[in-house]
Each structure stands twice: as C-alpha cells, then as structure tokens.
Amino acid sequence: MKKLFLPFLLITFLIACKNDGTGPGGSSSSDAARYHVIPQPVSLIEMQGEFKVTGDTKVLLASNDEGLKTAAAHLASLLIKATGTTIAPMEGEAAKDAFIFQLDPSISHEEGYSLIVTPYEVTVRAKTGAGAFYAIQTLRQLMPIEVEAGKTASLAIPCVEITDQPRYTHRGMMLDVGRHFFSVDDVKKYIDLMALHKMNRFHWHLTEDQGWRLEIKKYPKLQTVAACRKETLVGHYNDTPQKYDGKQYCGYYTQDQAREIVKYAAERFITVIPEIEMPGHALAAIAAYPELGCTGKPAEVGTKWGVYDNVFCPNEATFKFLEDVLTEVMEIFPSKYIHIGGDECPKTMWEQSAFCQNLIKQNNLKDEHGLQSYFIQRMEKFLNSKGRSIIGWDEILEGGLAPNATVMSWRGTDGGIAAAKQDHDVIMTPTDFCYLDYYQSQATNEPLAIGGYLPLDKVYSYNPDPADLTPEQQKHILGVQANLWTEYIPDFAKLTYMAYPRASAIAEVAWSPQASRNYDDFTARLSYHQKRLKAMGLNAANKAYDVKTNVTVVPGKGIEVGLSPIMDGVEIHYSLDGNDVSPSSLLYSQPLKIEKDCILRAQSFEKGQPVGTEAELRFRMHKAAGKQITMSNLPAEKYAGAGPSALINGVHGSVERYGGMEWLGFEGKDFEAMVDLGAVTELNAVTVRFFNGPGQWVYLSQEPVGRYCWRGQANTRIGQHRVHQCGR
Numbered sequence: 001m002k003k004l005f006l007p008f009l010l011i012t013f014l015i016a017c018k019n020d021g022t023g024p025g026g027s028s029s030s031d032a033a034r035y036h037v038i039p040q041p042v043s044l045i046e047m048q049g050e051f052k053v054t055g056d057t058k059v060l061l062a063s064n065d066e067g068l069k070t071a072a073a074h075l076a077s078l079l080i081k082a083t084g085t086t087i088a089p090m091e092g093e094a095a096k097d098a099f100i101f102q103l104d105p106s107i108s109h110e111e112g113y114s115l116i117v118t119p120y121e122v123t124v125r126a127k128t129g130a131g132a133f134y135a136i137q138t139l140r141q142l143m144p145i146e147v148e149a150g151k152t153a154s155l156a157i158p159c160v161e162i163t164d165q166p167r168y169t170h171r172g173m174m175l176d177v178g179r180h181f182f183s184v185d186d187v188k189k190y191i192d193l194m195a196l197h198k199m200n201r202f203h204w205h206l207t208e209d210q211g212w213r214l215e216i217k218k219y220p221k222l223q224t225v226a227a228c229r230k231e232t233l234v235g236h237y238n239d240t241p242q243k244y245d246g247k248q249y250c251g252y253y254t255q256d257q258a259r260e261i262v263k264y265a266a267e268r269f270i271t272v273i274p275e276i277e278m279p280g281h282a283l284a285a286i287a288a289y290p291e292l293g294c295t296g297k298p299a300e301v302g303t304k305w306g307v308y309d310n311v312f313c314p315n316e317a318t319f320k321f322l323e324d325v326l327t328e329v330m331e332i333f334p335s336k337y338i339h340i341g342g343d344e345c346p347k348t349m350w351e352q353s354a355f356c357q358n359l360i361k362q363n364n365l366k367d368e369h370g371l372q373s374y375f376i377q378r379m380e381k382f383l384n385s386k387g388r389s390i391i392g393w394d395e396i397l398e399g400g401l402a403p404n405a406t407v408m409s410w411r412g413t414d415g416g417i418a419a420a421k422q423d424h425d426v427i428m429t430p431t432d433f434c435y436l437d438y439y440q441s442q443a444t445n446e447p448l449a450i451g452g453y454l455p456l457d458k459v460y461s462y463n464p465d466p467a468d469l470t471p472e473q474q475k476h477i478l479g480v481q482a483n484l485w486t487e488y489i490p491d492f493a494k495l496t497y498m499a500y501p502r503a504s505a506i507a508e509v510a511w512s513p514q515a516s517r518n519y520d521d522f523t524a525r526l527s528y529h530q531k532r533l534k535a536m537g538l539n540a541a542n543k544a545y546d547v548k549t550n551v552t553v554v555p556g557k558g559i560e561v562g563l564s565p566i567m568d569g570v571e572i573h574y575s576l577d578g579n580d581v582s583p584s585s586l587l588y589s590q591p592l593k594i595e596k597d598c599i600l601r602a603q604s605f606e607k608g609q610p611v612g613t614e615a616e617l618r619f620r621m622h623k624a625a626g627k628q629i630t631m632s633n634l635p636a637e638k639y640a641g642a643g644p645s646a647l648i649n650g651v652h653g654s655v656e657r658y659g660g661m662e663w664l665g666f667e668g669k670d671f672e673a674m675v676d677l678g679a680v681t682e683l684n685a686v687t688v689r690f691f692n693g694p695g696q697w698v699y700l701s702q703e704p705v706g707r708y709c710w711r712g713q714a715n716t717r718i719g720q721h722r723v724h725q726c727g728r
C-alpha cells in the first residue's frame with residue numbers, strides 16, 4: 001500500500017499511563033454446524049433430512065447453455081474430489097438421485113439462483129451460468145468440510161430451500177503484484193478463494209514503482225528493466241535506518257500467462273480488471289524508458305515503499321507509450337473496465353517542469369491538479385474510443401472528473417459520495433474497512449503489517465451505501481472491494497493470513513442484504529468456514545476467536561476491562577500477573593476491576609485448545625488513572641482510539657506500532673485535555689509520549705511543543721516541553 005503523504009498533519013499524543021438465523025427468509029443461526037454458508041443467502045429454510053450422493057447419482061442439464069455447462073463442470077470436479085467417482089454432466093430433465101440444473105428466466109437477478117435439496121434430488125435454478133455457479137458454491141459449503149481435503153466415506157448434503165441473489169454487482173478483491181510478485185498458481189488460488197465467496201471482480205494491480213509485472217511486446221525493457229528491482233526494503237518503512245536485503249527481485253507475467261488467468265477467472269464467473277497506474281506510481285516504467293519522466297534522467301526501479309516524485313510526464317512520448325500499452329492490455333483483458341490508477345501522484349516534477357507549466361497555460365488549466373485531470377481525461381477518451389471505460393482511484397476527482405469515469409473511493413467515502421452526486425458510478429473501498437494489509441489484532445506478535453488496525457468485526461460492520469445519497473444516487477454505488485497491498489506480504493501464506501477471514505466478511509458485506517447481517521451469526525458460521533479453509537490447506541488467521549479487550553473508566557468505580565467474544569463452546573481464561581494463560585488459569589465471567597500495576601493476558605480456548613490470538617494489556621497506574629478527563633476537541637475520527645479515556649485508563653500504548661485503541665491522533669486542530677484529579681494532589685512528573693510513524697501516516701507535531709500545566713511551580717521544563725502554571 002502506498003499512501004504515505006496524506007494532505008494533513010497528524011499529531012499523536014498520549015499521556016504515559018503509569019498506570020435462527022436472521023435472514024429474512026428464515027435462515028437460522030441455530031444450526032451453523034449444518035448450514036454455515038458465507039456469504040449468508042438471502043433466504044435459507046432449513047429442512048429435515050439429507051441428500052446422499054451415491055455411485056448412481058447423476059448431474060443433469062436441462063439446457064444446453066454454455067454457462068450452465070461451465071457451472072455443472074465445477075460440481076462434477078467437486079464430486080470427483082469428494083467421492084473419487086467421475087459423474088459427468090449429461091442432458092436430462094428430471095430424475096431421482098440427481099443434481100438437476102435448469103435455466104429459469106423468471107429469476108429476476110442476473111446472478112440469482114434457487115437451490116432446493118430434498119432427500120431425492122438437488123435442483124439448481126438460475127437465470128444465467130453465474131447464478132448456477134453461485135448455487136454450487138453454496139452446495140459446496142453445505143458439504144462436509146472433509147470434501148476439501150479429498151475423499152469422504154459418504155457425501156450427504158442437508159435438505160434446504162435457498163433463494164439467493166447478490167446485493168451488489170461489483171464484489172471485488174484487489175491484489176497488488178507490484179510490490180511482491182505472486183506466481184500464476186498463487187493468483188489462481190486467490191481467484192479460487194474469491195469464487196468460493198461469490199466475489200466476481202478480480203482487480204489486478206499490475207504496475208508499480210517497485211515493479212512492472214505485465215509483458216508488453218512493444219516495450220521489451222518493461223520486462224528486462226522495469227520488472228526487476230536491485231533489492232528490497234527489509235522490515236518496516238519507519239525503521240531507522242532503513243535496511244535492504246541486497247537481493248535482486250524480479251517477476252512478470254507473460255501475455256499468455258495473463259490470458260490463462262483471464263480464462264481461469266472467467267470459468268469462475270470472475271472478471272479480471274487490470275490496473276495500469278498513471279500518472280503516479282510509474283517509477284519502474286520510467287527506469288526502463290527515462291523519456292517518460294519530466295527530467296529524462298536515468299532512474300532506478302523503486303526498492304522501498306512509499307510514494308515517489310518521479311511520475312509520468314504528460315508529454316506526447318508518454319501518451320504514445322500508454323496508448324500502445326493499453327492497446328496490448330485490451331487484447332488480453334476483455335473487461336469493460338480498465339483501471340488507470342490516478343492515486344498518489346506528487347506534483348513536484350510537474351511544478352518544476354517548464355514543459356508542464358507551459359501545457360497548463362496552453363490548455364487554460366487551473367494548476368497541476370488540472371493537469372492530472374487533463375492526463376486522465378485524455379486516457380479516458382482513448383479507452384472510450386475503443387469501447388472501454390475507466391476506473392480510477394478517488395484522486396481523479398481533483399481537478400475535475402473525466403466524463404465517464406467510475407471512481408474507486410479509498411480515502412474514506414467522501415470521494416465516492418461526491419462522485420455519486422455527480423452521477424458517476426462508484427466502488428467503495430475505504431481504508432478504514434477494506435484495507436486488508438492493516439493489522440487485524442492488537443497483539444504485539446502479529447506479523448509485520450503496514451500499520452492501522454482493522455479487526456474482523458469492523459470489516460463486517462461496513463455498509464457501503466452512504467446514508468446521505470438520494471435513491472437515484474445510491475444506484476451509482478456499484479459495490480465494494482477489499483484491497484490487498486503487498487509491501488509487507490512477500491508470500492502466499494502471509495497473503496492468506498492477511499486476507500482471510502476478513503475477506504469472508506467483505507464477501508458477506510458485498511452479497512448479503514444489509515438487514516440480515518449479524519456479526520454473531522457470521523462468526524458462528526465462520527467457525528466452521530475456517531475449518532474448511534484449513535482443510536483447503538490455507539493459512540487463514542483465526543480472528544473470530546481473538547480476545548478483544550474493552551477498557552472503560554467508570555466514574556466512581558475506576559478502571560474495568562471487559563473481555564469478548566463470548567461464544568458457544570469457547571471459554572476465555574486470563575492471568576493478571578503476566579504469566580502464560582492455560583485452561584487452568586482464571587475463567588472470565590464478568591468485567592475485571594484494575595486497581596494496580598499489572599499485566600493482563602487473556603486467551604480463548606475451545607475444547608481445551610487455544611484459539612485465536614491472545615490479548616495482552618499492560619496497566620501502569622498513575623495519579624490520573626481512573627480520574628475524569630475532558631477534551632476541548634476530540635481526536636480525528638479515524639484516529640480516535642478509545643477516545644479521551646485512552647489517556648486515563650492506565651494502559652500504555654504500544655511503541656511497536658500505531659493502531660488499536662491507545663493512541664489518539666489529531667488533524668489540524670490543537671490538542672487540549674484537562675484531567676480532574678478530584679483533590680489537590682502532589683505531582684512529581686508529567687510524562688508525555690508521542691508516536692512518530694510516517695510510514696503509517698502518523699506524524700509528530702511540527703514543533704515539539706506542548707503546553708502542559710499544573711497548579712504549582714510555573715515554567716518548568718520536562719524534556720523538550722515547557723510546563724506552565726495553569727491559568728485557573
């Protein structure tokens with residue numbers, strides 16, 4: 001991910017603390033063991049009995065439709081895997097002991113389906129092959145988990161009646177192969193997982209500062225130069241000094257391989273949307289062809305993360321290059337949409353370039369943002385002339401939207417809302433809910449991530465339909481997408497760890513009706529779904545069981561910690577002395593009172609085995625802990641953590657990384673808080689801690705100045721900070 005320079009100043013500040021279903025059709029949460037389908041179908045009616053697959057079971061196609069045949073072929077391959085028996089689909093109308101596929105034009109939604117399982121037959125009805133394919137994904141999740149690992153002794157599917165259709169048409173997952181390259185097999189596995197979750201748009205981020213990953217025949221140096229960097233940053237971007245591994249890193253997909261991926265995805269009813277970044281994130285291409293930059297000087301493919309100033313120059317050489325590239329891209333990718341990036345394009349080079357300044361004047365553009373808009377509009381015109389449409393990140397709003405562009409709203413939802421109000425289509429993918437490269441727990445042993453904190457329940461809580469749009473404008477919200485930027489994701493095992501189960505939550509956000517979504521019901525189904533992912537050999541994180549802590553300061557009562565989740569069959573045990581937690585440690589039943597320095601560790605156990613990530617909180621009591629606090633302005637929404645009480649709840653914010661609940665961030669406004677100690681109290685120290693994490697978009701205040709006051713001696717210095725006597 002690559003969003004290091006947000007146009008605001010963020011100051012972080014912390015006073016050191018010493019201190020049955022719910023589906024409208026009646027789907028039931030009561031039997032998640034039998035019906036653990038993710039995403040939750042629109043209507044699922046549980047029935048008695050089961051359909052048993054035998055050696056005589058047939059797969060019958062009531063129509064010669066190609067889509068239906070593709071879908072049925074997937075069922076046949078599942079059945080071979082599960083039973084070891086080849087059950088080739090054949091034409092036929094109705095029979096006992098059969099899976100029957102029928103096209104049904106009366107189904108209103110293009111991707112909708114109905115699935116009826118009785119003890120005698122399984123009937124799939126769909127308007128299109130896509131709908132039938134989704135019915136099979138549902139069937140697959142109704143089959144025993146063991147089918148994923150291979151043969152089962154017997155294969156039975158519980159009886160059920162399902163009617164289903166997606167909420168959104170764009171149900172996307174993005175994969176950045178620029179920062180780290182993933183093999184064709186890995187990309188196929190990523191697509192398989194999308195298919196299992198009924199996702200239908202694979203956004204393939206193919207070009208970056210750190211590597212150009214698609215063969216372009218007309219420009220061979222994209223393969224020999226732009227696809228290789230001489231070394232790669234090790235550790236986090238914030239580390240000082242930054243370190244490198246000294247190893248060359250290369251990789252690109254041949255056009256044949258890209259075509260193979262397109263075909264593989266299409267067989268799973270997934271459209272591949274390629275992204276060719278412009279005008280920013282272009283360093284690798286400029287390293288190969290320096291004339292594409294504004295200075296014409298030699299450049300190197302990026303070796304560290306972040307945003308680079310060296311961007312495409314809006315000159316004729318660049319436009320010719322990009323048109324040639326996109327011509328080859330369109331030959332590979334049949335997608336209506338081509339993503340042309342548009343994000344994070346520093347304007348430094350354009351400001352310094354006489355050519356760019358002249359271009360701005362000649363075209364009566366307002367400024368460099370106008371020039372970016374000119375750039376994007378020119379590329380849009382080219383693509384529109386070939387019958388394609390562009391998608392761009394929300395920066396394409398700046399300087400004026402290209403007339404037919406679809407906006408991918410990532411810096412929150414404001415861009416998406418503004419675009420919808422201008423009658424443009426929108427895909428919602430705000431960092432706060434959809435960036436799966438963020439940390440997913442507060443545990444200090446989480447593998448290295450870019451920053452942030454995006455736990456599973458927060459992903460699940462997302463509703464992509466903004467409240468302040470008219471019904472007509474709402475129609476422009478095409479859907480939602482999870483993004484997987486790979487700066488800190490070097491291999492497929494870490495990829496699946498970061499993506500799942502949060503992508504399972506996004507799938508439900510994208511598919512299931514808002515009114516029927518329920519986090520407890522989701523996690524009950526997820527506990528089985530996770531086992532399926534494991535049986536598939538995937539390294540998914542087990543985050544539904546993570547112990548979450550809720551530290552509250554209750555006036556008059558002091559500091560309390562609540563632990564969750566409370567789930568059937570799961571116990572939370574804890575220790576308060578920092579010792580390892582086992583099933584014989586204290587059993588959690590109600591909020592814990594914290595009155596002195598301690599280390600709280602808590603872990604979920606299922607059948608005596610630890611599940612999910614342990615939580616750890618270090619309490620250091622100080623004279624303000626548990627007292628009352630007021631703030632004259634609240635932290636910025638995105639960086640609000642536990643709110644003002646973070647400063648007086650006795651918990652020390654982690655120094656390893658920004659994220660979680662204990663650091664508060666402020667954008668633009670000064671920070672002012674007053675702690676009422678309740679009585680005249682002698683103080684011997686005031687400690688202030690700041691977090692400096694530019695790689696996580698967290699910055700110190702420009703001046704190391706705070707104005708801390710107490711009733712006592714004035715003008716004392718504490719570290720670099722002058723402490724004043726309070727005015728009242």
Ligand code: ACM
Pocket residue numbers: 001002003343344393410
């Ligand atoms: C982005 O994350 N820069 C779109």
